[in-house]
Every structure is written in C-alpha cells, then in structure tokens.
Amino acid sequence: MSKKITIAVAGATGYAGRELLKLLARHHGADTVALGHGPGEPDEPISATFPDLAKLCDIDVRDTSFLYERTDLQAVFLALPHKAAMAAAKEFLKRGVRVIDFSADYRLKDPLVYQKWYGVKHEDPENLPRAVYGLCEHYRPQIRKAVLLANPGCYPTSVTLPLIPLLKAGIIRPEGIIIDSKSGASGGGRKPSQGMHFVEVNESLKAYGMFSHRHKPEIDQELGYAAGAPVDAVFTPHLLPIERGILSTIYADLGRHKGPIDVMTALKEAYANEFFVRIKGEGVSAEIKNVANTNFCDIGFAVSGSKLIVTSAIDNLVKGAAGQALQNFNIMFGFEETTGLV
Secondary structure, X not given: OOOOXXXXXXXXXXXXHHHHHHHHOOOOOEEEEEEEEOOOOOOEEHHHHOXXXXXXXXXXXXXXXXXXXXXXXXXXXXXXXXXXXXXXHHXXXXXXXXXXXXXXXXXXXXXXXXXXXXXXXXXXXXXXXXXXXXXXXXXXXXXXXXXXXXOOOHHHHHHHHHHHHHHHOOOEOOOOOEEEEEEOHHHHOOOOOHHHOHHHHOOOOEEXXXXXXXXXXXXXXXXXXXXXXXXXXXXXXXXXXXXOOXXXXXXXXXXXXXXXXXXXXXXXXXXXXXXXXXXXXXXXXXXXXXXXXXXXXXXXXXXXXXXXXXXXXXXXXXXXXXXXXXXXXXXXXXXXXOOOOO
C-alpha cells in the first residue's frame, strides 16, 4: 500500500496516547494529521506535554470536538476514558471514519453488564453489535472488516492470550481459574491520585480491585467464548513499583489425562505463525523485563500433577494498549502487522 492513511488521535495527552504517537512516528503508512485532548486541557503543541515527542510529532492538540470538523480522516484512535469514548465514536462513525477505541465502551457485548461494572448506561447500543474485539491473534478475519474496533484491556490481553488455546482444546477446565496479575504504575493513567504518588508506590506492593476490577467481566466473556461455557475466574490485580509491564500468574486445573505435552502442543499450534507471541516452554517463567517497550507477549508454564501454572508478560502500554491498537490498524488497512512495531 503506497498511499498513507490519514488519522487522528483523540486523547493524545495520556500515557497510551503518547505511546501510540511514538509508534506512529515510525509507521510509513500512517499520516497523523490531528490530535485531540479532553475537556479543560490547553490547546498547545503535543511536545509541551511530552517533550520527547518534539520533532517526532509537531502537531497542536485541540479539543476532541475539533476533530469532527475534519473531512480527510480515514481512521481515528480513541485513547479516551470510558463514556467519553462512545460519545466520540458515534460522531466519527456517522462521518464514515473507522474507529479504534482504547476504552472499555465496546468490549462488553451485553450493555447491562457494562452498566453494572462501569456505573453508567451504555449510550451507543446501536453500534455495539458492530464492534469487533481486537485480540489480533484470535479475531483477525473480523478485524480486517471492522469499522469499530474495541481494543482489549491490558490485563485481559495478558490473560486471554495464554488461556484461549488451552480452553478451546480442552486442556484446562473452565472452573476454578485463578488469576494473579501485577502491573506497573503507568496502568493508572496520568490523572493525579494519592495512591499513585511515588512515596505511596515505591518499595511497596499491594492488591486492589479485589472482586471488583472492571477487567473481570471482559476476561470472563472472552474465556467463556473459548470454553463454550460460562467462566467465573477469580481475578486479583496488584500494583508494582515500576513504570510499565504486566506479569500474570494463572492457576488452572488440567483436564482428565492432560499433561505438559498437551499444554505445549496447544500453545505452539495456536501461535506457531504469530510473531508477537513467544512460548517460553515448561518450567520457564515469563518476565516483564523481556517484553518492556515491545509488542510481545511471553508465555511460560509449569505442571504438577493435575495443576497448571501459566505465566504471561506484556508491556501494558504497548501490547496492552497502543501497540495492539496499531497492530489492529495494520490488519484493518492491509499493512504488515509488524509495521511500526519492530
């Protein structure tokens, strides 16, 4: 493809927006022509917010509503909070612009589940059935045709990539799955809060969102599709005193007469041709340092009797957000999936 795709980024002043702009700067097929910010933020060059973007992206950021006036856009990335994203998505879809949404607004297929977990009514149920869940390695045919792409959450990406093949192949039981995930502080976003201050996070480790984290229904939904049966996983996230990265340690029961060879076979068959998924093997743990600042997902596992432990590591800002969004963009517009990512 020789002609560049004209794009805009709404929510460019967040951490995920910044990461996306860094990736887009090296994408030969993307022409970033406009940037949007949220209410109350100043109109100024993006480098005023992120000095590291100087000369990489010399564009002024304006209120997101300004982007609706553009008639040249072919795609827009929405790195906006939930609720704000669906309001923007409706406007862009009406104008024929393909949307890649970072928020949770179009990930959950049931609007009542969305309302329960996010505390607001879904305001765009008409477009919800059009949304494609953008887990690239498992929904590629649907992604190619998508006009509305729901980019997966960071924790769900780290969990579903290792577990979907195991559930589909009947290697593990869908009951009793326990997920222990740990994330760097950038997952909390740029908005200041006491719990994210350096002195609160440094030299500490804590669980949060126990039985209440909003990524749980997304995890259950996708694992349930893979299992062909409802899944009610126990999911507990933790805050690590590091900038970026997620390590998920997952506990599951093996199916009858299943063992480490079956686990390895299912994972290798699922990801043999997937560049961004690396299977580490039995007895080897995934590590955050090996995936930081990349779009890779590393997977390792260990088996003892009928018990399985799976470890999965991703960069929450790349494979868990901007990198996966760009991978989806590449699929949607016919670029090599690695474009801008390696």
